[in-house]
Amino acid sequence: MPLHYTLGATQTQFSLDTDSFRVDHLGQRTVPSPLDRGVARVRDLADGVLLDATVLLTSASGADCTNSGTGHSVAQTSGSSTGYSPELAASREDHAVPCFLEKAGPRDQLFFDPAKSTAAIVTCGGLCPGLNNVIRAIALCCYYRYGVRRVIGIPYGYDGMSLARPESCLRPDGTLGGVVELTPAAVKDIHKLGGSILGSSRGRQSITDMVDFLQAHNVQMLFTIGGDGTQKGAAAIHEEARARGYPLSVVGVPKTIDNDLLYVERSFGFDTAVELAQSALNAAHEEARGYRNGIGLVRLMGRDSGFIALHAALASADVNVLLLPEVTFKMEWLLDYLESRLRGRPGQDTAGCAIERPNKAWPFGDTPADLDLVPDAPAGASAALSSQANCSLPHQHPIPMQPHCLIVVSEGAGQNLMSGERERDPSGNVRHLDIGLFLKEEIAKGLDARGIKTSIKYIDPSYMIRAAPANPNDALFCTLLAHNAVHAALAGKTNLLIGKVNGEFVHVPIHKAVEHRRKVDVNAPQYQAYLNNSGQPFELK
Numbered sequence: 001m002p003l004h005y006t007l008g009a010t011q012t013q014f015s016l017d018t019d020s021f022r023v024d025h026l027g028q029r030t031v032p033s034p035l036d037r038g039v040a041r042v043r044d045l046a047d048g049v050l051l052d053a054t055v056l057l058t059s060a061s062g063a064d065c066t067n068s069g070t071g072h073s074v075a076q077t078s079g080s081s082t083g084y085s086p087e088l089a090a091s092r093e094d095h096a097v098p099c100f101l102e103k104a105g106p107r108d109q110l111f112f113d114p115a116k117s118t119a120a121i122v123t124c125g126g127l128c129p130g131l132n133n134v135i136r137a138i139a140l141c142c143y144y145r146y147g148v149r150r151v152i153g154i155p156y157g158y159d160g161m162s163l164a165r166p167e168s169c170l171r172p173d174g175t176l177g178g179v180v181e182l183t184p185a186a187v188k189d190i191h192k193l194g195g196s197i198l199g200s201s202r203g204r205q206s207i208t209d210m211v212d213f214l215q216a217h218n219v220q221m222l223f224t225i226g227g228d229g230t231q232k233g234a235a236a237i238h239e240e241a242r243a244r245g246y247p248l249s250v251v252g253v254p255k256t257i258d259n260d261l262l263y264v265e266r267s268f269g270f271d272t273a274v275e276l277a278q279s280a281l282n283a284a285h286e287e288a289r290g291y292r293n294g295i296g297l298v299r300l301m302g303r304d305s306g307f308i309a310l311h312a313a314l315a316s317a318d319v320n321v322l323l324l325p326e327v328t329f330k331m332e333w334l335l336d337y338l339e340s341r342l343r344g345r346p347g348q349d350t351a352g353c354a355i356e357r358p359n360k361a362w363p364f365g366d367t368p369a370d371l372d373l374v375p376d377a378p379a380g381a382s383a384a385l386s387s388q389a390n391c392s393l394p395h396q397h398p399i400p401m402q403p404h405c406l407i408v409v410s411e412g413a414g415q416n417l418m419s420g421e422r423e424r425d426p427s428g429n430v431r432h433l434d435i436g437l438f439l440k441e442e443i444a445k446g447l448d449a450r451g452i453k454t455s456i457k458y459i460d461p462s463y464m465i466r467a468a469p470a471n472p473n474d475a476l477f478c479t480l481l482a483h484n485a486v487h488a489a490l491a492g493k494t495n496l497l498i499g500k501v502n503g504e505f506v507h508v509p510i511h512k513a514v515e516h517r518r519k520v521d522v523n524a525p526q527y528q529a530y531l532n533n534s535g536q537p538f539e540l541k
Contacts, residue, residue: 029109111492124226129272130470137482157201252497260305291455299436302410325412329540
């Protein structure tokens with residue numbers, strides 16, 4: 001029996017049963033696939049029958065793996081596959097939910113005849129590493145593997161899907177303008193570039209105008225590359241096309257650098273973002289180490305979910321304070337913690353090196369290893385320096401370094417601490433106030449009032465990160481996402497995006513993927529690993 005869950009006062013219903021994950025189809029598939037006979041193909045989820053083309057969704061309680069009944073066994077991790085949502089987690093019953101998603105991949109029969117079909121690609125929302133990789137992989141898979149007649153790109157997101165635009169006039173050859181021909185030659189080297197060769201936009205457009213545009217260009221398959229707002233728009237396009245009796249396959253490729261879509265274990269560009277954030281963290285750390293009571297402050301992307309900041313902090317292993325949207329904190333407690341770090345505490349590290357500090361107790365657990373250490377000495381700096389060689393530290397300094405602190409904050413953290421009117425962007429998202437600048441000012445004032453003179457260096461690398469080309473790991477991931485999107489569209493599947501659950505690519509109905517934001521689970525191993533590394537207390541409030 002289907003299980004339904006309610007989200008607090010919003011009364012949003014969450015259904016966790018296989019039926020709620022059924023994918024829409026345009027109709028019976030009758031066109032033989034042109035793919036080679038040796039290509040593995042997957043079957044669909046038939047009515048009432050679990051076939052080998054399904055992937056087991058992680059259970060509500062994170063119970064051990066069970067077999068799907070088809071010989072396809074999938075290991076489970078608590079909360080990792082669906083994506084953690086605190087409201088949803090709180091309302092789930094504590095028992096396993098046998099729920100299956102349709103596996104992505106090529107089908108034996110197609111709905112569309114590739115030789116008579118046109119595919120369109122659109123990129124929307126903020127830039128992200130890997131956009132051009134996805135565009136290229138969709139175009140090449142359509143042309144080379146399936147023989148799709150035409151692949152076009154729509155400039156500047158949904159804003160470009162309008163016949164009213166001047167560029168949408170008739171060309172001399174009789175075709176409509178306003179699109180880019182994405183031939184193999186046109187996309188040959190775009191994967192080496194950052195950004196999107198198609199451009200992007202934010203904001204709501206007329207659904208009827210967009211479907212008019214697609215019909216005028218005789219588009220059978222639309223690939224929407226974007227986050228939750230983009231995919232909600234894609235679902236609306238699907239509904240309008242269905243109401244018109246217009247056979248249009250709408251397939252989303254999830255693009256959210258914040259990694260906050262449900263049923264998507266990882267979104268493309270995230271790995272690159274974590275990697276590139278290291279340069280900012282390393283620079284801020286060196287700036288902090290170079291001054292008495294130095295503080296390095298780095299703001300990273302993460303509107304409502306702190307995955308980038310958390311993963312960057314774990315990868316760095318130098319971060320002392322991590323502030324996420326999922327964890328509320330009070331400014332006074334943060335100042336208390338910073339004061340205790342900068343003043344130090346009595347004790348020695350495991351190498352027998354005393355920590356140089358004024359007389360101030362350390363109230364929060366063990367001292368992190370990177371509080372700068374000075375070897376034991378009878379007295380005086382010169383004696384300490386002369387015996388420094390006896391203390392096995394990874395980085396030797398000619399002078400004893402003072403305590404310092406590296407802070408990483410997600411852009412959506414601490415919004416409750418700041419006053420001021422919140423504006424909205426063209427897509428309707430609330431524009432967050434700049435928590436980085438706020439913290440820089442408040443920390444300086446707060447520590448000064450406590451008699452601690454500090455030097456704060458603030459770095460925000462967000463735009464440098466999101467405009468960069470994809471790293472090899474993301475480039476590979478983009479290619480696989482794109483190919484699975486092409487397989488789904490040609491098979492006549494629609495109103496879905498390509499997700500990844502328990503290591504398998506799956507078809508996720510759009511309405512399921514945008515039900516709620518994926519959040520960092522502060523009780524899960526990754527956040528706890530950060531606390532283990534840093535010595536930061538569980539709460540700063």
